[in-house]
Amino acid sequence: MNMSKLKISVTSAVALGVAGLTYVVLQKLKTKTAADALNYLTIEVIGSEKECEQAVAKIRRKCSEQGAIGFDCEWVTEQGRRQPIALLQLSTHDGYCALIRLNLIKSIPKTLQELLEDNSIYKVGVAPKDDARYLAQDYGIYMQGTLDIRHLVLLCGYQDGGLAAQSKSLLGIILDKTWRIRCSDWAAEVLSESQVKYAAADAHVAIKIFVKLINHYNKRGISLFGAYGRNNHWKDLNICKRYVDVPYRSKKNDKPSDKSNRTKDAKPVKETECKRYPHATRSKPLYHNCFLEAPDGELLCTCDNQKAMWYVVKELADVVSKEPLKVRLRFEPAGRSVGDVGRYYQLTKENKCVVCGAHDSYIRKNVVPREYRKYFPEIMKEHSSHDVVLLCVSCHQLSNMLDRTLRERLAEQCAAPLASHGHSRVTEDVDCKKIRSAARALLYQARKHVLPEARRAELEAVILQHYLQHDVITEELLKEAAEIQVVFENEDYESHGHKVMEHYMNNGGVLRLEELWREHFLSTMQPRYMPELWSVKHNEERLTVRLKEGRLSDEDKKLLGLSI
Template identity: 85%
Template sequence: MNMSKLKISVTSAVALGCAGITYVVLQRIKPKNAEDALNYLSIEIIASEEACSQAIIKLRRKCSGHHAIGFDCEWVTEQGKRQPIALLQLSTYDGYCVLFRLNLIKSIPKTLQDLLEDESIYKVGVAPKDDARYLTQDYGVYMKGTLDIRHLARLCGYEDGGLATQSKSLLGIVLDKTWRIRCSDWAAEELSDRQVKYAAADAHVAIKIFVKLINDYHKGGIFPWFWSGHGNGCWKDLIVCKRYVDVPYKSKRNDKNSDKSHRIKEKEAKNGKEIKELDQKRYPHATRSKPLYHNCFLEAPDGELLCTCDNQKAMWYVEKELADVVSKEPLKVRLRFEPAGRYVGDVGRYYQLTKENKCVVCGGQDSYIRKNVVPREYRKYFPEIMKEHSSHDVVLLCASCHQLSNMLDRTLRERLAELCDAPLSSHGHSRLTEDAVCKKIRSAARALLYQSRKHVLPEARRKELEAVILQHYLQHETVTEELLKEAAEIQVVFENEDYESHGHKVMEYFMKNEGVLRLEELWREHFLKSMQPQYMPELWSLKHNEERLTVRLKEGRLSDEDQRLLGLSV
């Protein structure tokens, strides 16, 4: 055999070998249908309250290592109207899936409710916040710890499609999403084998995608402690997850400014274990271009420091000849009159300390927005005595943290709405209501006015629209252009006579029961817990107002009525 033939033989062998390897690789990454890919699932169907407890114990044990569980719900839609949730699916990473048939149980057992309301366990899926809202509407369960995996997909640079899209692209698993199974009777007396596998797959694929995205984000493979059960505290405190807990997902397709408004910043701590990401969003009318804190010093006539304030306020006293400038760098102004009172203790020292112009959560200094820790919709109803020195509850946040904090505030608002019987406007209790009949009349009139000029309305449709108008204007026998113009401007939106402000009702509840100081403290606790700020001002306190007003009470400067509203006693 000559050398040329030998070279051809070797080349052919190499080519065949490469082709074989390529074939094997392609076979491995070739998408598989869910039934084959998930044949290891252990599925348990719960149709009674008695059987629920053991399943919950098992679910909690199996998800204890990573504090996350796949979640989904199914329901029946009749004539375009959603019926109560019939099936609730939960799955652990190792393939244990539990299907709770809520339509047969008729309620959510206490053990299941406790799991759903346990904020330390993430319930992951696509649009889990929506399903959580339906659970509240249908069964009165206030679910916590939802996490939409699309947040993480976007963070990792993947497309933010639905569950089937992500399952195929990230896991190579093709879910059965034909309309016959999606729209099947989930409230049937017996679920078919196909329904059971479909429901279990949806919940399990969600937790599988979640784990993959977390590992991709950290680019370090699977953490040893993640699966061994060690370091549970690290997992629960993982910032990348906490940023998106109970935050609804907004698709890029619906966000015209997404390319400009969402940017990812990562900040690594010195130990290399903590990573923060900030979804930047522009607030063109709210972001401050100037510092909030000028840290000018305001002194009493004897030279005692009263507080720090901004330059404009300090110079106002000077311009009114109520104070003198003691020094310019830093600006120090001394009053010519004795103030009404002087601060004592840590409450007083808080106002004397200089404040930093940076985000109290992440420390960002490039932009900041004022955040009212206690939202104005409640504070505006506070007794006048509590509105003094409200600067304690105004902190600075960067645009990203401000956006996230406002989203997370929804959780406490919903809790207060339930506790105080104070529905939120988005739950159908709005100050303004829209009259459906008037809206139909207006639409008909405008259609006739516009379409008649174009000569495109079919005769049957024109008569139908005219009939709508004449049913309202009974004194008219025919539709004239003047009548159309009048109907086209008919009032559609009216004041809701039964409307009561959510904030006002919440305030009434606390004034009659626990006292307004407790409401203020709830919002402060919520801010600290939900945002976990790392740079709060020194001496910032949950009980700041209580401590300040207790001093007044001891000095006899609080009326009995004030004490009652505040919930304050010596």
């Protein structure tokens, strides 16, 4: 090699080494341990109801400008089983941290419950939805307003990861996540200094990351909360609303997040238009706004072309006009429009998303899900079109995700477990599944001579353990084992929807359940283009008219929960 080239190569290598070392040093200078970076925190350990009420009042005052607090929970796991939540951590953006020792407080103060169930204050963290579920199970608190910061992390183009990874990359703060602290006794009589600092850091770092991401998204270069002040105008932005109470799903495996299994290497994902329901979008308008009249010409309702022409084809009605299509019945209908309830069905309706107003594509949304409505009494199933609205693809997906929150609440309230929580119509026998897999492997893989003798013997032992009357493996036995039943009906199964219905039949009436779902849709989606006269109490008003006319029995009245 030419000596001059060798000198250049050595010089380049040294330069690269120095540059690399400089980069590492600078990176270390940029990061600080939580103990150094968060030495300004004011931490209060709360062990009584009175202290808890004072802390909640302080948190409400301090978070009024942000409308958000950092949130986390700690518990003890014994022999693989989670014990009730022992510590609840809440932190405001200015550095106040309340560590509420739920295991020491005899009863949860109402002020704390109201704070946690207040959906106008975001509880931000990593997997807060999981902690919310545990709070419901352990203390009957149905927390609302949870927001997983990982939704915003991906939205802003950063890498997926747990709280420690986000703290280091976004704030330059290194959290102590050693197992000795994470798995320590959170129900101890006195918490150690390390436990206190660890718990406070987790909650405070969450709110700091949240604020940083919001400011990054808006690209304002100044404190978002300082800019907007107490009016909280930023809360009207879809940036936060779309993710409230929505469980985080890893983009790698599309499975619900879990605090004990966080993905740190997912690639940044850009915000894209939802393509989950392309097959379900309507190619034709839902509302044709044809007019159906009584024999004397009084308008009964609007309907679609097909329904209107059905009466004509059956010689039950005549066409009065074609543009717009107007059909007049030849017989007296069972009832006529009364008040606003009746006028709702007379109004024309627009073919657009009731939330955002999009016209290009939309999907039918059942405000009261079918899994509950199918168990409604027949008198409530009439005029069900009131609860069918149009949503664009994105709003439909978001609405379905937010419905999960109310389903989980109903599951707890009505002792009606969801199928996704291990309560399903069928169960799979693990042992039978092993036998079937072993038999199929011996039948199909052995023919190809790819099974080692040791593996063959292992699989044969699995089968013979079940078929004790056989001493040797035959092809007939393998064929029988290969078709062994694996899935069995769950004799204890009762559908979630049916159990919820039974609960409301005996507690307040079915109308309350229907109204609950309508209120949920309005509060979570905040639709701006709902049909005129659409009402939460639509069925109650309609059936009250029937009750006054003597067309409902006392049994119906009790079942529905009508008060008159």
